Amino acid sequence: MIYHFAEIEGKWQKYWREHKVFNVRPDSKRKKYYVLEMFPYPSGKIHMGHVRNYTIGDAYSRYKWMQGYNVLHPMGFDAFGQPAENAAIKNKTQPDIWTHKCIAWMKAELEKMGFSYDWDREISTCESSYYKWNQWIFLKMFERGLAYKKEAFVNWCPSCETTLANEEVVDGGCWRCYTKVEQKDLEQWFLKITEYRERLLEDLQQLKDWPQRVIAMQSNWIGKSSGVEIYFRLKDNDKVIPVFTTRVDTIFGATYIVLAPEHPLVKEIIKSKAEEKEVLKFIRKVSRESKAIRSSEDVKKEGVFTGSYCINPVNNEAIPIWIADYVLMEYGTGAIMAVPTHDQRDFLFAKEHKLPMRIVIKKPDPSSMGAPSNQKPEDLAEDYEGDGIQINSGQFNGLPNQGAKIKIAEWMEKGGIGRIQTHWRLRDWLISRQRYWGTPIPIIYCQKCGTLPVPYEDLPVELPKDAPFTGKEGSPLSKVKEFVNVPCPKCKSPARRETDTMATFFDSSWYFLRFCSPKFDREPFSKEETKYWMPVDQYIGGIEHAILHLLYSRFFTKFFKDLGMLDFSAEGGSANLGGGDEPFRKLLTQGMVLKDGEVMSKSRGNIVDPDSIIKKHGTDTLRLYILFAAPPEVEMEWSERGIEGAFRFLNRVWRLLEHLKQKPQTQTLSPELQKKMHRTIKEVTKDLESFKFNTAISAIMELVNEIYQNLDTDITEAVKTVILLVSPFVPHLAEEMWQRLGNKESVLKAEWPEYEERFLEEAVITIVVQVNGKLRSKVEAPTDINEEKLKELVLADEKLKSWIKGSPIKNFIIVPKKLVNIVI
Numbered sequence: 001m002i003y004h005f006a007e008i009e010g011k012w013q014k015y016w017r018e019h020k021v022f023n024v025r026p027d028s029k030r031k032k033y034y035v036l037e038m039f040p041y042p043s044g045k046i047h048m049g050h051v052r053n054y055t056i057g058d059a060y061s062r063y064k065w066m067q068g069y070n071v072l073h074p075m076g077f078d079a080f081g082q083p084a085e086n087a088a089i090k091n092k093t094q095p096d097i098w099t100h101k102c103i104a105w106m107k108a109e110l111e112k113m114g115f116s117y118d119w120d121r122e123i124s125t126c127e128s129s130y131y132k133w134n135q136w137i138f139l140k141m142f143e144r145g146l147a148y149k150k151e152a153f154v155n156w157c158p159s160c161e162t163t164l165a166n167e168e169v170v171d172g173g174c175w176r177c178y179t180k181v182e183q184k185d186l187e188q189w190f191l192k193i194t195e196y197r198e199r200l201l202e203d204l205q206q207l208k209d210w211p212q213r214v215i216a217m218q219s220n221w222i223g224k225s226s227g228v229e230i231y232f233r234l235k236d237n238d239k240v241i242p243v244f245t246t247r248v249d250t251i252f253g254a255t256y257i258v259l260a261p262e263h264p265l266v267k268e269i270i271k272s273k274a275e276e277k278e279v280l281k282f283i284r285k286v287s288r289e290s291k292a293i294r295s296s297e298d299v300k301k302e303g304v305f306t307g308s309y310c311i312n313p314v315n316n317e318a319i320p321i322w323i324a325d326y327v328l329m330e331y332g333t334g335a336i337m338a339v340p341t342h343d344q345r346d347f348l349f350a351k352e353h354k355l356p357m358r359i360v361i362k363k364p365d366p367s368s369m370g371a372p373s374n375q376k377p378e379d380l381a382e383d384y385e386g387d388g389i390q391i392n393s394g395q396f397n398g399l400p401n402q403g404a405k406i407k408i409a410e411w412m413e414k415g416g417i418g419r420i421q422t423h424w425r426l427r428d429w430l431i432s433r434q435r436y437w438g439t440p441i442p443i444i445y446c447q448k449c450g451t452l453p454v455p456y457e458d459l460p461v462e463l464p465k466d467a468p469f470t471g472k473e474g475s476p477l478s479k480v481k482e483f484v485n486v487p488c489p490k491c492k493s494p495a496r497r498e499t500d501t502m503a504t505f506f507d508s509s510w511y512f513l514r515f516c517s518p519k520f521d522r523e524p525f526s527k528e529e530t531k532y533w534m535p536v537d538q539y540i541g542g543i544e545h546a547i548l549h550l551l552y553s554r555f556f557t558k559f560f561k562d563l564g565m566l567d568f569s570a571e572g573g574s575a576n577l578g579g580g581d582e583p584f585r586k587l588l589t590q591g592m593v594l595k596d597g598e599v600m601s602k603s604r605g606n607i608v609d610p611d612s613i614i615k616k617h618g619t620d621t622l623r624l625y626i627l628f629a630a631p632p633e634v635e636m637e638w639s640e641r642g643i644e645g646a647f648r649f650l651n652r653v654w655r656l657l658e659h660l661k662q663k664p665q666t667q668t669l670s671p672e673l674q675k676k677m678h679r680t681i682k683e684v685t686k687d688l689e690s691f692k693f694n695t696a697i698s699a700i701m702e703l704v705n706e707i708y709q710n711l712d713t714d715i716t717e718a719v720k721t722v723i724l725l726v727s728p729f730v731p732h733l734a735e736e737m738w739q740r741l742g743n744k745e746s747v748l749k750a751e752w753p754e755y756e757e758r759f760l761e762e763a764v765i766t767i768v769v770q771v772n773g774k775l776r777s778k779v780e781a782p783t784d785i786n787e788e789k790l791k792e793l794v795l796a797d798e799k800l801k802s803w804i805k806g807s808p809i810k811n812f813i814i815v816p817k818k819l820v821n822i823v824i
């Protein structure tokens with residue numbers, strides 16, 4: 001019996017499609033489960049990264065189906081964005097045509113993978129039936145002051161010819177093309193995500209089933225810090241420089257302050273000073289450096305003295321004012337107080353420029369028994385950032401610094417020389433893009449009436465098909481006269497349309513809601529249907545979205561909740577999304593697929609095309625291999641031998657059908673096989689709950705081995721169990737075998753097998769250990785221990801060691817599951 005995978009896979013994909021097996025509707029009598037993988041850019045072909053991401057989601061969905069859940073598992077395309085526009089420029093076609101072609105290719109490939117999607121819910125963000133709602137949401141935000149336009153220094157990618165959000169700048173480069181990001185002064189549209197910062201931070205605590213890493217990344221990005229804003233008065237006049245610090249306990253050790261070169265006071269304080277020329281030269285130099293370089297840890301910090309002084313308000317000392325490259329205008333107040341003894345960067349900077357230092361926190365020293373510290377700042381080899389006792393700190397001397405922090409802050413506030421404050425790192429989200437292939441921002445500018453929203457009844461503002469997009473020379477929409485020139489919706493006089501488009505992260509911030517009611521035409525989504533389906537129970541995607549898409553989606557969901565558009569609550573699981581405004585209950589971030597230790601990529605030339613594997617060994621082999629090769633969260637190294645191994649295993653499972661036809665000598669299931677079967681069910685179920693597909697699959701492999709050792713008994717029940725257990729991973733093979741066993745319905749409709757406790761006993765056996773034929777010890781071992789492990793276990797036994805006493809072992813005899821005899 002040959003395993004004709006191509007025939008089987010084609011047959012079942014057709015069956016699933018024609019019978020709409022994966023199509024679902026809300027059903028109040030059944031429990032729902034929403035599994036979602038981050039939808040792809042339609043770049044054309046699917047790659048191994050997609051295959052891994054979607055196979056994980058698919059196996060899990062199928063498992064949930066068999067557990068009896070009503071499973072929503074949709075798929076769509078994140079279809080706007082620069083890749084399509086660039087490809088269209090390169091291939092001399094329209095982004096619209098290009099994108100639809102890519103979607104058709106990708107959809108065919110996804111179907112070939114046998115993924116269990118409800119294709120009736122397919123969405124593409126580039127359709128006006130979708131982006132109309134982007135515009136609708138934008139207008140709702142505009143009405144509430146959450147979408148606004150302002151002039152600001154913004155990130156500009158010269159290669160993509162567009163602005164970027166802070167979240168899209170990675171190590172100073174464009175997240176998409178790695179080009180060094182520049183700063184440009186432009187008028188742009190922003191979303192006021194900062195209005196939600198408190199909730200975005202607070203509610204991270206609800207996300208118990210998210211990776212800790214992602215929680216930490218979001219928390220850092222939002223960046224809440226409590227401290228004191230201290231007012232340093234200039235020595236020469238009454239101007240004040242506010243400085244924010246989280247370490248007010250070190251204020252008595254502040255021996256100079258440093259301003260960002262862009263600080264508005266700089267020009268004033270250097271005026272007609274001897275240092276003026278040098279300072280201006282330094283400012284020009286810094287303006288050419290990227291912020292990432294300026295703030296990175298391993299680059300030497302440079303700075304110059306301004307010639308001016310200010311007063312440290314706690315002790316009235318005059319301290320010098322410097323400017324330095326590592327202080328950025330964006331963070332805090334654009335000025336820092338420097339405490340070289342208790343901050344590493346200040347320490348290195350002070351040493352370099354021979355600036356004064358003073359110790360104000362005494363390191364706890366157990367040997368000194370409280371004797372006065374003899375430490376001199378000149379002798380310090382490094383700074384000390386830990387806790388200790390205040391010294392050189394006036395009335396606060398002798399207090400532990402943590403307690404002093406609060407006392408000093410209150411004292412400063414009372415004296416009017418400081419104010420207790422909270423600072424945030426998160427900035428508003430810049431969404432304007434000067435590119436063609438995105439959602440037009442629905443705004444009209446009238447000379448008489450000002451900035452006006454496009455009336456709701458005029459939505460969608462459609463993208464004109466004939467824009468001259470070249471990727472160069474500014475916004476393409478601004479060149480389409482019929483698009484730009486419109487009558488003012490209020491006074492009807494000639495007006496101008498906004499020509500920027502929205503960042504595509506806008507589109508993906510709510511697509512998971514659209515999937516709940518993809519054809520709903522009164523609002524972006526139906527409150528009724530999202531009430532049934534939301535939240536997404538299991539979300540799966542790449543870690544690269546930790547602070548982009550995942551933060552924006554949380555923001556949008558909270559906004560919809562505030563608008564009264566959502567009414568879901570989450571039950572079950574360890575997470576309690578009590579607020580009903582968190583979109584994703586559980587999150588899994590899958591690892592990358594490597595070849596020869598490197599990420600698969602065109603430029604490295606190490607791509608393995610999923611198609612080639614499917615042609616040679618079938619989809620099920622590819623699916624099984626990719627799940628078996630490594631746990632989902634970690635990187636996996638591609639291996640051709642692994643593929644061969646997966647294929648051999650599937651053949652072995654397939655041939656079980658043949659053995660079923662032969663009449664066995666014994667008409668009952670062997671007790672060993674029965675035990676193994678129940679244990680395997682228990683293990684696989686437990687593993688699937690925690691996404692340990694690799695160990696689940698290896699447990700099934702062992703069960704198959706056990707079946708082959710019991711071919712003389714009735715193996716029917718065991719084979720049935722194998723088919724059910726293996727079906728989430730290799731659904732085509734499982735369907736075919738299931739049908740050949742006489743079942744009429746899809747295996748997906750079968751129940752997930754359950755184990756019986758009574759078969760799980762005796763997981764441990766006692767093994768008699770002899771030395772030269774005489775009983776010397778007994779050890780307990782798992783029933784299924786292999787020889788290698790058993791040998792290790794026996795030799796580690798203390799009792800036995802005392803009998804052998806280091807004598808060389810001549811022979812090691814094992815009687816399986818009973819006895820070991822060691823000959824010395």
Ligand SMILES: [Zn+2]
Pocket residue numbers: 157158159160161174175176177178179
């Ligand atoms: Zn770029």
Ligand SMILES: [Zn+2]
Pocket residue numbers: 446447448449450488489490491492493495
């Ligand atoms: Zn007007």
